[in-house]
Amino acid sequence: MxxxxxxxxxxxxxxxxxxxxxxxxxxxxxxxxxxxxxxxxxxxxxxxxxxxxxxxxxxxxxxxxxxxxxxxxxxxxxxxxxxxxxxxxxxxxxxxxxxxxxxxxxxxxxxxxxxxxxxxxxxxxxxSGITSFCAAAARLNIPIGEWNEPIHIIPAMHSLDGELDQPGNYVLMKSGRHMSEVKEMLGRSGRQVMMVENCGMPDEKVYRSVEEIPDDAGYFSLIIAKEDGRTL
CATH class of the missing domain: 3.40.1010.10 (Tetrapyrrole methylase, N-terminal domain)
Incomplete structure (x- = not known):
């Protein structure tokens, strides 16, 4: 058989x-x-x-x-x-x-x-299926990358000891369980920050600044941190 x-x-x-x-x-x-x-x-x-x-x-x-x-x-x-x-x-x-x-x-x-x-x-x-970060960017009505901008996709929970200091835009996945530390890292970066929690689900929520993001955001929270705020 x-x-x-x-x-x-x-x-x-x-x-x-x-x-x-x-x-x-x-x-x-x-x-x-x-x-x-x-x-x-x-x-x-x-x-x-x-x-x-x-x-x-x-x-x-x-x-x-x-x-x-x-x-x-x-x-x-x-x-x-x-x-x-x-x-x-x-x-x-x-x-x-x-x-x-x-x-x-x-x-x-x-x-x-x-x-x-x-x-x-x-x-x-x-x-393949549609990725969460592409869906989140569409929900926010923004591009993740334009022209020659690099895009960095990182699991935030494993990168808390680093800095968002590379040229281009960042996508932070797996952020929910360490959100207070992730927010500190985002604040230091000086980037334009937006987040979608539970993208595409009935309990979806959108946040448009670091200050708006709650420390108890859920596991399915995806953050886009842009170097250039022009499209935000």
């Missing part, structure tokens, strides 16, 4: 209308849908996708829980366990469509599983 194929499919940042036609097709054409969490129906990716593809409710939903911890041994164990669950299904000749927020190539959980699956001899494919 031929093995199935594992797809890492980005569902976009939150607005179901931003899902790609390819993502919708793959969900419709395949019976097994994996989602990153303990309870599939409670994951953000499911809540987005089911609005665009109602038949997702009738699919076989596979929870792939990988704890968000700093213990590298536990992280690797979670990745290995998740890959093993998927491999068991692939060995039955069935495809697995793993749904992930945003784009499947940007800080995506599936890519860790992908590495294990490919090492074990399974076929995988990444399917």
């Amino acid at each position: 031929a093995q199935g194929k594992a797809f890492g499919v980005g569902v976009g940042p939150g607005d179901p209308e931003l899902m790609t036609l390819k993502a919708v097709r793959l969900i419709r054409e395949n019976d097994v849908i994996a989602l990153p969490g303990k309870i599939p129906e409670e994951t953000t990716a499911y809540k987005i996708a089911v609005q665009a593809v109602p038949e997702l409710k009738d699919k076989t939903l596979v929870p792939v829980y990988m704890p968000m911890v700093t213990d590298k041994a536990r992280v690797r164990e979670g990745h290995r366990n998740g890959a093993a669950m998927i491999e068991e299904i692939l060995d039955q000749g069935r495809n697995v469509v793993f749904l992930t927020l945003g784009d499947s190539t940007v800080y995506c959980t599936f890519t860790y599983l992908q590495a294990i699956l490919e090492e074990d001899g399974y076929e995988t494919e990444l399917v």
